[in-house]
Amino acid sequence: MFIASLELYKKLSKNRSKSIAAYIKDLIKDNTKILDFGAGNLYLAGALLDFLPKVEIFGIDVIEDQNLDKQVMNHSRFQFSTYNGKNIPAEDNQFDYVIASAVMHHTPSPEYFLVEIKRVLKPGGALILVEEMYHNMADKIYISAEDLILNKLKKGVPVPLNFRSYDHYKKEFEKLHYEIEFEGFVRPSFPFKHHYVFKLVKMK
Numbered sequence: 001m002f003i004a005s006l007e008l009y010k011k012l013s014k015n016r017s018k019s020i021a022a023y024i025k026d027l028i029k030d031n032t033k034i035l036d037f038g039a040g041n042l043y044l045a046g047a048l049l050d051f052l053p054k055v056e057i058f059g060i061d062v063i064e065d066q067n068l069d070k071q072v073m074n075h076s077r078f079q080f081s082t083y084n085g086k087n088i089p090a091e092d093n094q095f096d097y098v099i100a101s102a103v104m105h106h107t108p109s110p111e112y113f114l115v116e117i118k119r120v121l122k123p124g125g126a127l128i129l130v131e132e133m134y135h136n137m138a139d140k141i142y143i144s145a146e147d148l149i150l151n152k153l154k155k156g157v158p159v160p161l162n163f164r165s166y167d168h169y170k171k172e173f174e175k176l177h178y179e180i181e182f183e184g185f186v187r188p189s190f191p192f193k194h195h196y197v198f199k200l201v202k203m204k
Contacts, residue, residue, distance in 0.1 A: 013067065014043045020101055020195070021047035023186040024128050027199045030054045032096035035120060037088070037113070038103025039080060041065040042072040048099075049075055060089065088113075090120045097121075101130040102195060105147070105163045114172055118202055126181065127200040133166040140165075166196065177203045 021044055028034070031054040036045045039059030046069055049057060059080040072078055083089045085108070098117045104110040117127050132147070134140035144161050164172075173180060182199035 013041060017041075017043035018047045020044060020130055020186055021051060023184075024048075024099070024101075024130065024197060025051040027126070027128055027182055027197075028052060028055070028097055032056075033094070034058070035060065035088070035090065035095045035098045035117075037098055037100045037117065038106065040103075041067040042069040042078075042080065044099070044101055045078060046072040046075075049077055058090075058095075088116045088120050092119050093122045093125075094120050095122060096125050097128055098125070099128045099130075101128075102132065104129070104131050105161055107162065108160060110162055110164055110169075111172055114176055114178075118176055118178070121202045123202060123204075125202050127178065127198070127202075129198040129200060130186065130195050131169070131198075132163060132194065133169055133196050134163055135166055169196075169198075173198070173200055179203050 025048065028048070030052045034048070034055055034057045036042075036048075036057050036059040039045055039061050042059060042065070045057050045059050048055065049072070055077065057078050059078065060083050061080075062082060062085040064082060073080055081089065098121055100113075100117065104113060107113050114127075121127065132143045134143060140163055144163060147161060147163075178200035180198060181201050182197070184197045186195050186197055
């Protein structure tokens, strides 16, 4: 889409990703293997590669974003592939970390992918979840409308908008035996939406 191809749009997107990367980098140990689930334009992966000079990042998404960062694509510590949007293309117990940043609500079922992510994490590995979660119906309507408008600016981005409440996610974490090692929130640059941040350790 035309608007998403503008340099201002790309700059705002990069600033947003840098803000998120700066917030989560201390939750991740260097010299580890990371899956970037729903890698999008690769701006987040690029920022993390700068912050963590020994990590390896494997990015997956259902499409190649129209603003795919070619520099990151060619980085020696990064690999990218598209997948079918169902099963994560990895063996069990492969990754030290999985990062899911503002992507769970774009999946057909966040609950299913919490299970899939757990499958590919090593024992003791962690999911770094950055996600908008609502507390009431007005909250849900607001974040859904804003997300729909912003994602319609980009070509081919799935927008099922399967947002879940904060309480619902907490129950899912407990059911799947994810231990909450960290909980916080980040308000990245434009559009300044509130994203919860969790570090969830795979216990069993």
